[in-house]
Each structure stands twice: as structure tokens, then as C-alpha cells.
Amino acid sequence: MAxxxxxxxxxxxxxxxxxxxxxxxxxxxxxxxxxxxxTGMVYGRRMYEIMRYxxxxxxxxxxEEHDFAAAWRSKPKWxxxxxxxxxxxxxxxxxxxxxxxxxxxxxxxxxxIDVAGPDLAGSLTNLGLIDEYxxxxxxxxxxxxxxxxxxxxxxxxxxxxxxxGEDVIRLTYVPA
Numbered sequence: 001m002a003x004x005x006x007x008x009x010x011x012x013x014x015x016x017x018x019x020x021x022x023x024x025x026x027x028x029x030x031x032x033x034x035x036x037x038x039t040g041m042v043y044g045r046r047m048y049e050i051m052r053y054x055x056x057x058x059x060x061x062x063x064e065e066h067d068f069a070a071a072w073r074s075k076p077k078w079x080x081x082x083x084x085x086x087x088x089x090x091x092x093x094x095x096x097x098x099x100x101x102x103x104x105x106x107x108x109x110x111x112x113i114d115v116a117g118p119d120l121a122g123s124l125t126n127l128g129l130i131d132e133y134x135x136x137x138x139x140x141x142x143x144x145x146x147x148x149x150x151x152x153x154x155x156x157x158x159x160x161x162x163x164x165g166e167d168v169i170r171l172t173y174v175p176a
Contacts, residue, residue, distance in 0.1 A: 002039055002109040004102070006121040007134030008148060009168075015145035016118060018050055021138050026165030028064055035071035038137065039109050042102065042124075044117030045081035048091075051116070056089050080120055099127055122150030130154075133173045136164070 007020040023031065043051065061069070064136040077091040079097045087093045094101045102124065105113060115121050115130065124130050133156060135148060156173035164170055 002106045002111055002113045003131040004042070004106060004115055004124065004129055005132045005134060006115040006130050007132075007136065007170075008116060008118070009136045010139050010148045011138055011140050011142045011145075013143060014147050014149070015142045016072045016141055016148050017102060017145040020140060020142050020145075024165040024167070025064070027136070027168050028068070030164050032064060032068045033069055034114075035075065037112070038075055039111035039113050040076040040078065040105070041066065041072075041114045041116065042078045042080065042105075042120065043115075044120035045079065045084055047075070047117035047120070048084075048087070049080045050079070050168060051073075052088060078102075089135050098123075102127075102129055118146050118148060118150040125149075125154050126151070128175070130158075135171045135173075137169045137171060169176070 008016045009018070009023075010016050011020065041051075041127065051072070054072045057066060057069060073090060075090070077087075078094050079087050079091055080094045080101075082095050084093060084095075106129065115124060121130060155176035157176040159172040160172055161172070162170045
């Protein structure tokens with residue numbers, strides 16, 4: 001049975017904004033290894049559109065960027081959206097009954113499936129489908145944006161913390 005893990009970078013004040021967080025070399029290596037080990041990824045529309053950046057190699061990328069892109073492309077992805085009409089390679093569009101699809105993925109696949117996107121994660125939290133929350137806390141205050149938790153924070157139990165690189169702390173929680 002797969003474990004559904006919601007994890008994103010966030011500011012000290014609880015916001016997720018991909019333009020505010022430039023990962024250090026150590027954090028980027030962490031995300032490369034994480035992507036390599038995943039069974040797959042589930043995205044909401046907005047997060048998927050951001051991540052489509054990795055669909056094609058750019059000539060000015062460093063080796064690590066090519067490594068991440070290769071790992072990302074190799075994994076199956078599911079995009080929950082009613083507005084998208086098509087998705088890229090190795091990606092399945094989930095337009096209807098996303099709960100049944102996600103429950104099916106959890107039941108049929110092994111390993112970890114990454115969930116990205118606060119709104120989608122909020123919906124999956126309300127359905128009791130998120131198994132673990134990983135908050136990558138950066139030492140920055142942005143004061144605006146999309147919060148990590150799209151609704152009331154669910155009751156959580158702290159599991160562990162890890163320092164990644166010099167300044168990012170990963171906090172891991174499970175539903176209480």
C-alpha cells in the first residue's frame with residue numbers, strides 16, 4: 001500500500017511560493033534523491049503547471065537540474081483538474097472522482113506518492129488520505145501568498161525534524 005505524502009517548501013510564516021525559495025545545493029540534491037525514490041506524484045492544476053518547467057531540458061541547466069528533470073520525468077504523475085484538457089508525457093489527467101482514483105493508487109501501488117499543491121492536499125486531508133506531512137521551513141518571511149494548509153490545520157502528531165543544508169528544517173508530522 002502506498003503512502004501519500006504532502007510536502008512543500010514554506011516560509012516561517014506558513015506560505016508556499018515557489019518564486020521565494022531558491023533551494024541550496026544540499027536541498028536540491030535532497031529533492032533529486034526524493035524524486036528518484038518516489039512511486040509517483042499527484043498534483044493540483046497550478047502546481048502541475050509550475051512543475052511542467054521540468055518537461056524539457058534547457059541548455060543553460062547545471063548537471064543537477066538535468067538530474068532532477070530526468071528523475072521527475074521518469075515518474076508517473078496524476079493531475080487532478082477539471083479545467084485542464086490535456087497533460088504532458090507520463091501523466092494522467094484525473095477530472096472526475098479523484099477520491100476513488102487516489103484511493104485506488106494507494107491500494108495498488110507500493111512506496112511513496114508525493115502530493116503537491118495546498119488546495120489538493122486540503123481536499124485529500126479532508127478525506128483522510130494524507131499519511132504524512134513534510135514541511136520544509138525556510139528562514140524567510142514572505143507575508144503573503146498561498147498557505148501550506150489551505151483550510152484548518154488537521155490534528156497532527158510530530159514525528160521528526162531534519163536539518164537539510166545549512167538553513168532548511170524539514171518537519172515531519174502524521175495525522176493524530
